Structures are given as structure tokens and as C-alpha cells.
Amino acid sequence: MTENPSSVNPVGGTALAEPANAKVVLYTLIIIAAVANLPLAMANVALPSIGEAFNATQTQLNLVAVAYSLGLACSVLWFGALGDRYGRKRIAILGVILAIPAALICAFAPVIQVLIFGRLFGGFAAGMAYPTTLSLIAALWGPGPARTRSIALWAALGGAISACGPLLSGLLLTTFPWSSVFYVVLPVAVVALFMGLKYLPAHINETSEKVDNLGGVLSLVLIGSFILAINFAPVASARSLVIVLSVITLIALIFFIIRQRRAANPLYDLKVAARRTFWVAAVGGIIVFGSLMGAMFIGQQFLQDVLGYSTVYAGFAILPAAIFMVLVAPRSAKLVEERGSRFALLAGYLFVLLGFVTMLLLWKEGIPYWMVGLGYAFVGIGVGLAGTPASRALTASVPVTRVGMASGTADLQRDLGGAFMQSIFGALLAAGYAAAITTALAASPNAAAIPSTITNELTMSYSGAMSVAEAYPQYSEQISAAAKAAFLDGDDMAYLAGIIFVLLGAALVFFLFPKRDQERKMLLEFHQKDMADKAATASPESASSA
Secondary structure (H helix, E strand, O other): OOOOHHHEOOOOOEOOOOOOOHHHHHHHHHHHHHHHHHHHHHHHHHHHHHHHHHOOOHHHHHHHHHHHHHHHHHHHHHHHHHHHHHOHHHHHHHHHHHHHHHHHHHHOOOOHHHHHHHHHHHHHHHHHHHHHHHHHHHHHOOOOHHHHHHHHHHHHHHHHHHHHHHHHHHHHHOOOOHHHHHOOHHHHHHHHHHHHHHHOOOOOOOOOOOOOHHHHHHHHHHHHHHHHHHHHOOOHHHHHHHHHHHHHHHHHHHHHHHHHHHOOOOOOOHHHHOOHHHHHHHHHHHHHHHHHHHHHHHHHHHHHHHOOOOHHHHHHHOHHHHHHHHHHHHHHHHHHHHHOHHHHHHHHHHHHHHHHHHHHHHOOOOOOHHHHHHHHHHHHHHHHHHHHHHHHHHHHOOOHHHHHHHHHHHHHHHHHHHHHHHHHHHHHHHHHHHHHHHHHHHHOOOHHHOOHHHHHHHHHOHHHHHHHHHHOHHHHHHHHHHHHHHHHHHHHHHHHHHHHHHHHHHHHHHHHOOOHHHHHHHHHHHHHHHHHHHHHHHHHHHHHHO
């Protein structure tokens, strides 16, 4: 009789029981994750206000939005490994503590460069707190339906909290300045700190092997330079910087691969990562979660700049995504158990695709809200369906001593996906906007009389165009109309890119990810191999100690 891998304890024997106070522990982990999730999208609603306050370029606004995800993406692999070695609770608590000064740096930033730094620092703090939450779920809950349900709730509430961030931001911005959005995380961090210290176990299934710190540094440089290169790509004056960053990315990638092949205890075990249930799920999750972050990033600017929504209404507009993520997640957990991860992933991709198609075809100037809500609802359903199998497949594919690698990759799905898709969408928006404004200016009968300083301000961002409109009220209607049309040209390019990425991801999952029965068979084989490798490694040690 073939043993079902869903009932196998990766450290041997039968499935682990749920931890004592399982619900309290799970909600503690979700609240700690909320400290990392809330700031992800909260700044998006404030971007128009931030742009006005600092007279920022579109690229600077892109960096404000993406810096947090960048810090997370750079650090989750390294910090997840540190948690596996030195204590997941310890690393999580440290991340929650550091989230407090990071929020204060952002709130009191005197210039936009300090704000970008504060966002990056907050991302690094979240990189300590966030990966340990999934690691602890995988370590405390045995493989099977209980773990799948826990991951489903963790993924759904994490995504919903990210989606609700803009609503909280919008409510604050009706009364307070843009800096107020960064205070929201402070009380959540205090609650998370108290619950984490009280309810989380100090140690569970941690490794005694040394951490590959060199690999951690290389992963940080690799991901950081890659994301920054994408962000600066549309800036004509930064082409040399983009080339340098691209070369650094390539060199870091080569050295990272060499290091991971030679290290005795690699940060990222390439043999495990090569498993189809791991790497296909990883890439699939990057596209799904990146789509959510990209849609919210572009959508918030569209709602305020083009539709004229207030910050409150712009925040409320995203609620369908959060609601459907929470409602669909339990069903996703059942689909994974009944039909397999592949089926649930493909179902999620279908709805994300419908979301981007809705945004591309229907999101125009003057549209009613139901068209906005429909687009967000589709994306929310898609992420709710695909989030659970994407995370569950990773944790099921690795031995428990590598759960930090799995959780770090699951976090990369959100963070690298968010940074990557926001960077791509932001770059396309900036390039499309600048090209459309330049074309409109060239067609103007008074084009030769427009000073270069005004031209530069018009083309740098929508907020820059609004500043010019205020300075020249006699032309404000023409400038506003041209800026809105240019923005729509840019965001159409972003949504089209989203559609292409989703189709590529769906094709990858359809052709390469195993169906349910084959998935279970593969997971069982991986488990047996991991146990054999563990036994072979332990035998010489036992003999020498004897």
C-alpha cells in the first residue's frame, strides 16, 4: 500500500499533532505577518500626496512604492535561514521591534530620499518577521489537511491585510497628512510583540548547521540590483546606472549559483529547488502575488488621478479583493486536498487573467464603480485560489530542516513578485506617460514657446503636470485632460504586461506541474529520499561519537 505523503511527518513517524493552543498560535503568527503586510500597500494611496509634498518624479514615487517589497525580497532567504539556525521566534521578534523605528523614519522623512530609505529599512525588518511565520506553521503543524487549512488562512488574511492597508490609509488622509499612514503599524507591532513573546515556542525543529552568510549577501545583492535596474530602466539619464546594475545582477547570479553548489550547507539548496513541485510553484506564486501588488499599485493612482476618487473612496474600492481572498481561501484548501495544487493554481490564474482583462478594457475615464470593483474582485478570487497551493507546494517539497528555505521562497513569491511586478508596471506607466505627454506637447501649436523646465515637469509624472496646471490656471483643463490621457496610455501598457505574465505562468503550471496523484507520489519520493539522506548523514556522526 502506498503511503499518502499528506500523512507523513517529514522528521519521521506519523503526522505531528497540532500545537497546544493551535488557534492562538496561528493568530499570533498572522498578526506578526500583519506587521510585515500592512506597510506593503499603505503608501500607495498616499503616493499622490507624497508626490505633491516632495514634487517627486514618477520614478521616485515608484521607488517609494517598491522599496518596502525590495527590502523584503532581498532579505527573506537569508533571514529565514538565520531563523532556522538561531531561533525563528528570536528573529521574528527582532523584526517586529525594528518595524517601529522604520515606520517613524518614514513618517518624519524631511526629503523623499529619506522616505525611500525608511521604506527599505522597513522591508528588511519585515524580512525578519515574515518568513518565520510560515516556517513555524510548517514546523508546528504536521503535513495534511490541518496544515493546508492553516496555510490557507495565513495566506488569505495576509493578502487581505495588504489589501485593507489602502483603506486605512485613505481614512487617515482625509484628516491627517501623508505621514500618518506610517503610524498604523505601530499599535499592531506592539500587539504582535506581546503575543509573540507569550505564545510562540522558543525552539522547534531548528538546525545546528552553520548559516551560509556569504550566500545571504550574494542573494541580497542579486535581488536588489535586479529590482533597481528595472525601476531605473525608463529614466533616460540613468541608462549607465541601469547597465551597471544589470552587470552586478549577472555577476551576483553567477557567484550565487557557484556558492550554492559548493557550500556544505547552502542557503538555497539547488537540488531541492530543482524539484518540479517546488520551482514551478515558486514561479507561479511570484506571478500571482505580483499581480495583486501591481494591480493595487497602478489602481490607486488611477482611482485618484483619473477618476478623481478621494483617498477614502480609493481605499474602499479595493475591498472586493480583500473580501474575496478571505472567502475563497477555505475553498482553495479543499481544492488542494481534493483536486491537487495544479487545479487550484490554474483556477486562480483564470480569475487573475479576468481581472487584468477587465482593467485593460473597462478602466477608462468616467467609468462607474462596479467596473472597478469587478476588476478587484476577480484578482481577489484568483489570489485566494492560488495563494494556498503556491505556498503549500513549497513547504511540502522540502525536509523540515529546510523549511526556512521554503518559507523564504513563499515570501519571495509575495515580495519579489510584488517588487518585480510593481517595478515593471511602474516602468511601463512612466514610459507610456512620458511618451504620450511628449507627443501631446509636440502637437501643440505653441510647442516652441513652452520652456524646457515646464516640459520636464509635465513629463516627469501626473503630479508634476498638476503642479503646472495650478501655476497656469488658464491652461489647467487642457493640461489635466492631456495628463489623464497620458496616464491611461501608460497603465494600459502595464495591464497588457500583466496579461502576458499571467498567460505565461498558467502555461508553465499547466504543462509542468504534476496532477494530484502524481504530485502525491512525487512528494512521497522526495520525503523518502530526504529521510535516507538524513540517515546517511547521521550515521557517520553516530559512529564517531560511539
